[in-house]
Amino acid sequence: MQASLVETDAYLALDVGSSFTRAFLFDGVEGQYRLIAVGQAPSSVAPPVRDALVGVEQALQDLQHLSGVRLLDEEGALIVPTSATGEGVDVVVGTVSCGRPLRVVVMGVLPELSVASARRVVAGAYADVVEVFTATDAATLEEQVTRLVEAYPDIVILAGGTDKGARHAVAAHVDLLLWAVRMWPLVQRPWILFVGNEALGPQVQKRLGAHYEVRLAPNVRPSITREHLAPAREAFLDIFRLLWATRNPGLEDLHLLTRGRFTLTAYGFARLARYLHRLYAPRGTMLAVDLGDRYTSAVWGALDATRHETWPWGLGRGLTPWTTRADFHETVTRWAPVQKLHTQGGTVADFVHWKALYPSTLPLDDTGVDLEETLARALLQQVRQRTVGRLPRVDFVLASGGVLSAAPQPQRALLTLLDGLQPVGLTTVVVDYAQMAGVLGVLAEVNEYVVVQVVGSAPFTPLATVLSVAWAGKVAPGQPVARATLTYGHGESVPLEVAAGELRRLSLAPGRRATLEVVPQRGVDVGAGPGQPLQRDIIGSLLGVVFDARGRPWAPPEAPDERARLLQQWRQALQTTVQEVAT
Amino acid sequence: MNQGTRELAPGPARPAVNITPLATVERERRLPRPGQVRVAEGRDVNFADVVAATPRRHHIMILDIAQSLGLPPKVARQALRVRAKDRVEQGDVLAEHRRGPFRRRVVAPQRGRVLGVDAQARLLLRIGMEWDEVRAGLNGQVVRVLEPWGVVVRAEGSYIEGIWGNGQVAAGLLRPLTARRSAPVDEEDLGLEHRGVVGVAGYCLDPRVLDRAEELSFRGLVVGGLGHACLERARRAPFPVLVTDGFGPVPMSEEAFRLLTSAEGRSAVVLAEPWDQVNGARPCVMLDLPHISQAERVLPAEQLLAGQTVRVLHAARPGLVGTLLTSQPRWERLPNGLKALVVDVRLRSGQRMAVPIVNIEILR
Numbered sequence: 001m002q003a004s005l006v007e008t009d010a011y012l013a014l015d016v017g018s019s020f021t022r023a024f025l026f027d028g029v030e031g032q033y034r035l036i037a038v039g040q041a042p043s044s045v046a047p048p049v050r051d052a053l054v055g056v057e058q059a060l061q062d063l064q065h066l067s068g069v070r071l072l073d074e075e076g077a078l079i080v081p082t083s084a085t086g087e088g089v090d091v092v093v094g095t096v097s098c099g100r101p102l103r104v105v106v107m108g109v110l111p112e113l114s115v116a117s118a119r120r121v122v123a124g125a126y127a128d129v130v131e132v133f134t135a136t137d138a139a140t141l142e143e144q145v146t147r148l149v150e151a152y153p154d155i156v157i158l159a160g161g162t163d164k165g166a167r168h169a170v171a172a173h174v175d176l177l178l179w180a181v182r183m184w185p186l187v188q189r190p191w192i193l194f195v196g197n198e199a200l201g202p203q204v205q206k207r208l209g210a211h212y213e214v215r216l217a218p219n220v221r222p223s224i225t226r227e228h229l230a231p232a233r234e235a236f237l238d239i240f241r242l243l244w245a246t247r248n249p250g251l252e253d254l255h256l257l258t259r260g261r262f263t264l265t266a267y268g269f270a271r272l273a274r275y276l277h278r279l280y281a282p283r284g285t286m287l288a289v290d291l292g293d294r295y296t297s298a299v300w301g302a303l304d305a306t307r308h309e310t311w312p313w314g315l316g317r318g319l320t321p322w323t324t325r326a327d328f329h330e331t332v333t334r335w336a337p338v339q340k341l342h343t344q345g346g347t348v349a350d351f352v353h354w355k356a357l358y359p360s361t362l363p364l365d366d367t368g369v370d371l372e373e374t375l376a377r378a379l380l381q382q383v384r385q386r387t388v389g390r391l392p393r394v395d396f397v398l399a400s401g402g403v404l405s406a407a408p409q410p411q412r413a414l415l416t417l418l419d420g421l422q423p424v425g426l427t428t429v430v431v432d433y434a435q436m437a438g439v440l441g442v443l444a445e446v447n448e449y450v451v452v453q454v455v456g457s458a459p460f461t462p463l464a465t466v467l468s469v470a471w472a473g474k475v476a477p478g479q480p481v482a483r484a485t486l487t488y489g490h491g492e493s494v495p496l497e498v499a500a501g502e503l504r505r506l507s508l509a510p511g512r513r514a515t516l517e518v519v520p521q522r523g524v525d526v527g528a529g530p531g532q533p534l535q536r537d538i539i540g541s542l543l544g545v546v547f548d549a550r551g552r553p554w555a556p557p558e559a560p561d562e563r564a565r566l567l568q569q570w571r572q573a574l575q576t577t578v579q580e581v582a583t
Numbered sequence: 584m585n586q587g588t589r590e591l592a593p594g595p596a597r598p599a600v601n602i603t604p605l606a607t608v609e610r611e612r613r614l615p616r617p618g619q620v621r622v623a624e625g626r627d628v629n630f631a632d633v634v635a636a637t638p639r640r641h642h643i644m645i646l647d648i649a650q651s652l653g654l655p656p657k658v659a660r661q662a663l664r665v666r667a668k669d670r671v672e673q674g675d676v677l678a679e680h681r682r683g684p685f686r687r688r689v690v691a692p693q694r695g696r697v698l699g700v701d702a703q704a705r706l707l708l709r710i711g712m713e714w715d716e717v718r719a720g721l722n723g724q725v726v727r728v729l730e731p732w733g734v735v736v737r738a739e740g741s742y743i744e745g746i747w748g749n750g751q752v753a754a755g756l757l758r759p760l761t762a763r764r765s766a767p768v769d770e771e772d773l774g775l776e777h778r779g780v781v782g783v784a785g786y787c788l789d790p791r792v793l794d795r796a797e798e799l800s801f802r803g804l805v806v807g808g809l810g811h812a813c814l815e816r817a818r819r820a821p822f823p824v825l826v827t828d829g830f831g832p833v834p835m836s837e838e839a840f841r842l843l844t845s846a847e848g849r850s851a852v853v854l855a856e857p858w859d860q861v862n863g864a865r866p867c868v869m870l871d872l873p874h875i876s877q878a879e880r881v882l883p884a885e886q887l888l889a890g891q892t893v894r895v896l897h898a899a900r901p902g903l904v905g906t907l908l909t910s911q912p913r914w915e916r917l918p919n920g921l922k923a924l925v926v927d928v929r930l931r932s933g934q935r936m937a938v939p940i941v942n943i944e945i946l947r
Binding site for chain 1 (some may be wrong): 618639641643644645667698699731746747814815831832860900921941
């Protein structure tokens with residue numbers, strides 16, 4: 001590993017988000033790559049600026065100031081490669097999540113085969129699948145044409161047929177597209193990505209090529225038992241980038257600046273999540289969540305079968321779809337530790353509307369922080385329901401996003417995560433404090449050493465190892481549910497009686513190791529099954545080992561005062577003196 | 584992070600909220616998808632004029648000519664009497680085939696337009712369309728055409744920007760409904776004398792006010808704050824509802840209330856479209872003025888400068904206004920523990936406050 005560091009390159013990673021643009025500088029420090037500094041500026045894709053590069057330049061100036069490294073020359077251009085005096089950087093990479101989601105129509109033969117594969121091509125990208133057509137579609141031709149035309153897609157993914165397989169269904173969908181072309185003016189026509197039976201590619205190109213931009217990629221389902229997504233994903237991403245670059249001024253320049261080492265933040269996040277999954281729980285399951293301003297991304301599952309989804313909702317602009325949902329307002333009000341925003345009496349629901357309207361603003365008081373965390377809990381609950389289900393056994397959690405990454409104290413981030421995700425069993429929790437998971441995912445393709453070494457440093461120090469206890473039926477608060485013993489590396493043991501309804505913490509500093517033994521009461525599940533004991537070697541973290549014995553599923557008390565009291569009590573229980581770790 | 588102060592580098596400015604008695608406004612009016620622009624540059628427009636449109640719904644029929652005539656597709660195509668783009672009336676012959684004394688015909692079931700025929704001799708007939716339309720939104724002049732998206736309309740008058748709108752646009756005579764900017768409007772405040780007006784009130788928390796306003800054929804309602812309980816009702820209101828300052832019991836800003844109430848009896852256009860943060864267009868009220876001189880040009884954003892009047896965006900203390908003391912931001916930890924790039928603001932109460940720059944709007 002050291003061999004690659006004889007001459008360290010300086011890496012600049014740019015992340016253009018909906019609210020903020022960040023610039024990360026990585027360079028060698030005493031033979032190891034480290035994050036040197038992070039510059040930040042408001043994003044500038046939206047009016048009045050409408051040029052992503054302006055926000056990038058601002059973030060670079062901030063980075064220059066913070067790092068002391070000169071990055072821009074007299075004319076404001078980025079210095080690449082580094083000069084003899086150490087100015088500038090050698091490699092630039094970028095991620096982006098600032099645009100509106102693309103509308104995608106999927107066409108395939110069978111819902112569970114080619115259509116499912118085509119959906120997986122789109123999964124994780126900032127895109128909505130707005131309409132699906134299959135060979136078993138019972139609608140009349142008129143209805144199908146109308147559905148297709150009124151879907152106004154940006155991209156149509158045309159799948160279907162194993163190699164040498166179904167021709168008729170693909171031909172029918174080509175016909176459908178030819179009908180639609182009569183109603184879409186040229187400027188409204190979508191790109192067509194053909195990922196079906198490869199033998200039909202030339203024919204599809206010939207029939208559709210005169211009307212549409214057509215791209216052919218290898219079949220996503222070459223046989224019934226085989227799925228082959230990578231080339232189709234690459235082709236989809238190419239089209240995606242092109243469309244976003246057209247619609248978001250400045251992104252094309254960013255593409256040039258990074259020499260094409262430029263992808264969606266969600267893709268980078270997924271890549272890093274998988275890397276950390278291998279590191280922290282290679283034989284376990286993961287749930288990684290990036291709670292952004294406009295989008296939420298999740299990666300979950302076992303290592304060899306992870307799934308990735310991105311939804312067009314988040315904690316800022318992405319709240320808008322929720323503002324009209326009564327059930328969402330109920331959930332938020334149910335979780336909020338306060339009922340009134342201020343003395344004049346604004347409600348929690350008023351805050352939701354406010355946050356959707358002013359996504360970039362920071363809370364200026366404690367109530368604001370409480371309510372943003374409440375919103376995060378509600379959205380994390382949505383993530384849990386859409387991914388791992390009601391009582392998830394998750395061995396590793398990675399969390400990113402402003403509310404979690406920049407929480408005033410680490411225990412607040414942990415409480416938000418535990419309440420929202422409600423894992424069961426033993427879980428290692430890592431928070432992406434510098435919100436750089438996306439760019440590290442891209443950097444991994446350029447130089448894996450950077451990622452390996454940065455991930456091993458402060459910005460990725462694990463937040464906690466959490467033992468979440470579950471049981472069926474009623475257990476009175478205060479009743480013992482498990483006995484735990486933490487044996488440190490030097491031999492010292494600390495016993496702990498865990499009672500229902502409480503949160504407890506034992507210190508285990510970052511870098512240290514220990515063995516945790518837990519013996520549950522009958523019917524109590526600590527991750528090994530009801531009544532089964534658990535013994536695991538665990539690693540140190542900011543908060544050490546946290547015992548969450550509130551039960552699963554856990555719901556907050558009805559009375560707001562009681563909620564506020566408990567929240568305060570738990571924050572104190574998890575209180576830490578650990579210094580801030582964010583850069 | 585560095586704790587010291589430093590120069591604010593030139594770059595993205597902070598958004599500005601414009602409340603000005605004499606303004607020149609240029610407003611982009613865009614379609615959600617490309618379509619047709621229906622007005623030419625230079626044309627005077629009324630706020631209700633449609634300036635651009637794009638199809639939203641297509642009503643179509645697909646007629647299987649081959650099957651109807653009992654012919655193979657190739658022969659059926661030869662029997663067609665219409666071509667793509669032809670307009671047809673109900674009963675017009677679309678295809679006809681004679682064999683000896685027998686004649687078979689396919690006639691148009693409805694009025695429509697032929698969009699094409701495929702190789703199987705299936706004919707696509709469009710029998711109707713529904714459009715997404717964009718209206719001018721303001722009384723003014725088209726100064727630019729943004730083909731195929733829409734136009735830019737220039738208008739002059741008194742101008743008040745808001746933060747939320749229900750998507751409607753209308754015009755009427757302004758009429759205050761509350762005496763104070765911090766007073767709520769009640770159902771009882773609305774009498775027959777308010778029929779057909781644009782009402783102005785401090786804030787509204789009671790959805791029955793909106794029911795009553797609808798009964799009175801309001802042409803618009805402008806409030807400082809709107810409660811959550813009213814939002815759904817406001818979305819369904821047939822008249823524009825515009826919020827200037829916040830959600831809940833939020834008073835209207837002094838500047839907006841003064842300007843709107845001093846113009847009682849004057850005609851106002853309420854363009855209550857949702858605030859489009861991608862395109863930068865805020866909902867607004869525009870008051871026509873007979874003659875304008877020295878109108879100020881409305882700007883969506885400006886760079887921070889010491890001495891500017893700014894609005895502090897604080898969910899729990901809406902309506903905070905102050906003067907920017909410095910434009911040079913610095914990193915600071917807020918009392919709630921969050922770390923932010925802040926500038927100093929002196930509030931009208933005299934209190935000095937470190938405010939994150941992302942929580943600042945310039946009040947113009």
